[in-house]
Amino acid sequence: MVNYLIIDQRKLKMSRLVRWLCRSKKQHYLTNQLLAFSTDNKKPSNTRATPPPIRVSLTESAGRGVFATRRIGAGDLIHTAKPIIAHPSLSSINTVCYYCLRNKLNSTDQNVAFCGPECEQNAKVFYDVEKEAEWVAFHDYCRSNGFKYPLLVKRLACTILSGAAHPEILDILQPASLPHHILLEMEEGFNLLRQGFTKADAGSEKMAFLTKKWYNNVLARIRINAFRIELAPGRYEDLLSSAAACVDAEAAVGNAVYMLPSFYNHDCDPNAHIIWLENADARVKALRDIEPDEELRICYIDASLDHNARQTLLLEGFGFNCNCPRCSSGD
Ligand SMILES: [Zn+2]
Numbered sequence: 001m002v003n004y005l006i007i008d009q010r011k012l013k014m015s016r017l018v019r020w021l022c023r024s025k026k027q028h029y030l031t032n033q034l035l036a037f038s039t040d041n042k043k044p045s046n047t048r049a050t051p052p053p054i055r056v057s058l059t060e061s062a063g064r065g066v067f068a069t070r071r072i073g074a075g076d077l078i079h080t081a082k083p084i085i086a087h088p089s090l091s092s093i094n095t096v097c098y099y100c101l102r103n104k105l106n107s108t109d110q111n112v113a114f115c116g117p118e119c120e121q122n123a124k125v126f127y128d129v130e131k132e133a134e135w136v137a138f139h140d141y142c143r144s145n146g147f148k149y150p151l152l153v154k155r156l157a158c159t160i161l162s163g164a165a166h167p168e169i170l171d172i173l174q175p176a177s178l179p180h181h182i183l184l185e186m187e188e189g190f191n192l193l194r195q196g197f198t199k200a201d202a203g204s205e206k207m208a209f210l211t212k213k214w215y216n217n218v219l220a221r222i223r224i225n226a227f228r229i230e231l232a233p234g235r236y237e238d239l240l241s242s243a244a245a246c247v248d249a250e251a252a253v254g255n256a257v258y259m260l261p262s263f264y265n266h267d268c269d270p271n272a273h274i275i276w277l278e279n280a281d282a283r284v285k286a287l288r289d290i291e292p293d294e295e296l297r298i299c300y301i302d303a304s305l306d307h308n309a310r311q312t313l314l315l316e317g318f319g320f321n322c323n324c325p326r327c328s329s330g331d
């Protein structure tokens with residue numbers, strides 16, 4: 001049950017990468033991951049799903065954005081999305097599935113493990129490479145600095161080395177540049193990642209993509225496009241009233257990068273939000289009634305923060321000054 005993005009191709013050049021991905025048989029796995037989303041995953045797979053009621057188009061001020069193509073009711077599931085890459089946080093690494101981040105109930109396993117044979121099979125695209133390499137120093141580097149995004153870069157690099165993804169797969173996401181002090185911190189991560197693979201003896205030809213430039217570009221994109229995954233504690237219907245509820249970082253089971261959810265712009269008073277129920281599959285839900293052609297926006301940060309705190313976080317984390325109606329009103 002795969003639907004496809006409705007993209008205004010006159011305005012958006014990114015379709016080139018998607019077309020390339022669709023043509024390339026080698027990319028089959030990640031192309032499916034990249035483009036797969038649906039409005040209802042309870043329907044049997046032999047019925048045709050209705051396309052999600054959205055389109056991606058350029059906005060007047062914020063680059064591309066997601067717009068409603070019809071009326072959407074408060075509480076409606078707009079679509080789901082599978083991650084392009086996901087990785088558990090290091091504190092959750094032994095308690096959640098190493099592929100989908102589902103909680104492994106009653107597991108006493110102290111090693112990384114999967115929630116079932118399907119995830120174990122899907123994980124082959126990175127795990128066959130990863131398990132041959134040496135990650136102690138890289139994980140220590142992430143743990144001691146509190147870094148989470150280099151883990152996503154590592155997983156992506158493994159997927160590329162296995163031939164299941166192209167080095168440019170994240171170029172479809174909004175680019176970003178890293179501040180100089182972060183670039184210096186990242187250099188150690190890059191060196192440790194290369195060292196990890198050296199022990200796996202991946203071969204210099206395959207490793208050619210893994211340059212400092214590639215690492216920094218991918219990390220910069222991940223930094224502004226990744227979502228922190230917090231699994232909902234109860235029934236998701238209970239969450240409808242809480243807009244973009246923020247939980248401590250310790251509650252996060254991991255981080256993930258998605259394609260379609262990354263196209264949503266920010267608003268401090270959002271009309272949509274993303275929740276995770278049992279694993280890293282994202283569910284975008286409407287927080288209130290949305291009219292046709294209205295832009296769908298999510299809140300990138302904790303919406304309960306005051307005006308100054310929100311502006312600071314958005315500028316430092318995402319590089320923009322928020323001019324949403326709520327901020328403009330001084331709230
Ligand atoms: Zn799983």
Ligand SMILES: [Zn+2]
Nearest residue numbers: 268322324327
């Ligand atoms: Zn705002």
